[in-house]
Amino acid sequence: MAKKVGLLLVVGSAILGHCSLVAGRVGASGPDFVPLYVFGGSRGDSGNNNYLDTTVKADSPPYGIDSPTRRPTGRFSNYRNIPDFLSVALKLPQPPLPYLSPQLNGERLLYGANLASGGAGILNDTGVQQGNIITIAEQLLAFPQYKDKLAAQVGGREQADRLVNQGLFFFAVGADDFANNYYTRPLSARASQYTVVEFVDLLISELSKHLLRLYELGARRTLVTGTSPFACWPAQLATISGGGGGECVPELENAASLFNSQLNRLARRLNDQLGHVFVVAANAVTLTDQFRNNPGAYGFTETRVACCGQGPYNGLGQCTPASNLCPNRDEYLYWDPTNPSDRYLGFYVEAISSGPTNVVFPMNLNSMLAMEHEA
Numbered sequence: 001m002a003k004k005v006g007l008l009l010v011v012g013s014a015i016l017g018h019c020s021l022v023a024g025r026v027g028a029s030g031p032d033f034v035p036l037y038v039f040g041g042s043r044g045d046s047g048n049n050n051y052l053d054t055t056v057k058a059d060s061p062p063y064g065i066d067s068p069t070r071r072p073t074g075r076f077s078n079y080r081n082i083p084d085f086l087s088v089a090l091k092l093p094q095p096p097l098p099y100l101s102p103q104l105n106g107e108r109l110l111y112g113a114n115l116a117s118g119g120a121g122i123l124n125d126t127g128v129q130q131g132n133i134i135t136i137a138e139q140l141l142a143f144p145q146y147k148d149k150l151a152a153q154v155g156g157r158e159q160a161d162r163l164v165n166q167g168l169f170f171f172a173v174g175a176d177d178f179a180n181n182y183y184t185r186p187l188s189a190r191a192s193q194y195t196v197v198e199f200v201d202l203l204i205s206e207l208s209k210h211l212l213r214l215y216e217l218g219a220r221r222t223l224v225t226g227t228s229p230f231a232c233w234p235a236q237l238a239t240i241s242g243g244g245g246g247e248c249v250p251e252l253e254n255a256a257s258l259f260n261s262q263l264n265r266l267a268r269r270l271n272d273q274l275g276h277v278f279v280v281a282a283n284a285v286t287l288t289d290q291f292r293n294n295p296g297a298y299g300f301t302e303t304r305v306a307c308c309g310q311g312p313y314n315g316l317g318q319c320t321p322a323s324n325l326c327p328n329r330d331e332y333l334y335w336d337p338t339n340p341s342d343r344y345l346g347f348y349v350e351a352i353s354s355g356p357t358n359v360v361f362p363m364n365l366n367s368m369l370a371m372e373h374e375a
Helices: 002-011 018-027 082-088 106-111 136-154 158-167 173-182 189-193 196-216 232-240 250-274 283-293 342-354 365-370
Strands: 035-038 111-113 166-172 222-225 278-280
Touching: 018 189, 035 136, 035 342, 082 166, 082 342, 106 111, 136 158, 136 196, 166 196, 173 189, 173 196, 173 250, 196 222, 196 250, 250 278, 250 283, 278 342, 283 342, 342 365
Parallel strands: 035 111, 035 166, 166 222, 222 278
Antiparallel strands: none
C-alpha cells in the first residue's frame, strides 16, 4: 500500500502560486461553487487508473467516443460520468481532476479532487485480481495530502478547511464488492466465510468506518451510492443467468436489495449521531427498474444488451476497439458490460438532485445543499 500512496503523493505534488487570485475567490462568503471530492470505483473514476498498472482501464477507444474530442479520458463511459454531471449541478467551472493528474494544481485544486479508482470497493480485497488499483483505504490516506496542497494554494489551513467543509463528497461503492469479490466464480473466499446477509453486514460496518473517517477529514455533506443494478448488468446476463431470457439474476437482486436497505438505515443512524444530514443515499436500482419497465418513456430501446462488448448481450470481456459497437448510444441503457451509458447517468444525477425518497434518502441533493451545515 505504501508504494501506491507514494505514487499518489509524487504525481499530484506540484503547486502553482496564484494566492492573490485564490484569495479573491475564497473570501468571507466563500466561492460561488461547491467543490466536489470523489471516492470509490469506476462510477467515479475520471482517469486515475490511466496512471496505474491495472486491467481496469478506460483509456482506449471506443471509450469517450461521444466526447468533444472523441477520445478516451479514463471515464468508464461513452462520454461523461457521474462526477461530470454533479459538477454541473454544483456550478463548478470544470469537474475535479483525477488526483494522479499532473494538472491538479493551481486554481484547479479549488474545484476538488477525484480519488476514485475503477475496481475499488468498500473492502480492501475487492478488485485485487485486477492489478494495481487504489483501494478506498488508500484514497482516504491520500486526501490529507490533497488538503496540504489546497492549504498552500489558498493561504492557510483555516481557509482550506472551510472550502472542504463546504464541499460535496461523492462516494461511489458497493457493486464491485459483490460482482468482483463475493460472487466471483467458482467460489470466492468471502462467499465461503459469510452468508450474503453476513456479507452485507460486513460491508455496511466497513462503510460506516470510511464515512466517519471522511467526517474527520472535513466532509459535512456526503452522497453515497447504493449498489448499482449489478444483477441486471449485461455481464451477469451473459454469465450467471446463462442467457435466461435477459432477466436479472434473482440471487443478485436480493443481495442488492439487502445492501440498499441497510445503507438507508446507516444514513439515518449517522445523521442522528452527528446531529445533521451528513449522508444521503442514492438508489440506482429503483431508477433502473423504471427504465427497464418502461424504456420508451425515457427514450431507451435497449435495456439488456451493452452498446460495446461481445458475446451474449455484449456482456463478455471488455469494451475494446475490436468489440461490437452500437451506432445509437443514447438508446442504450448500458454502455459496456458493467457500466451505464452517458444518457442513463444524466437521468440518474437528475433523480439524485430532485427525486423522491425511494431514489435518494432521506432527502435529495438539492435539499441537502440548501441546508445550513456546521464546520
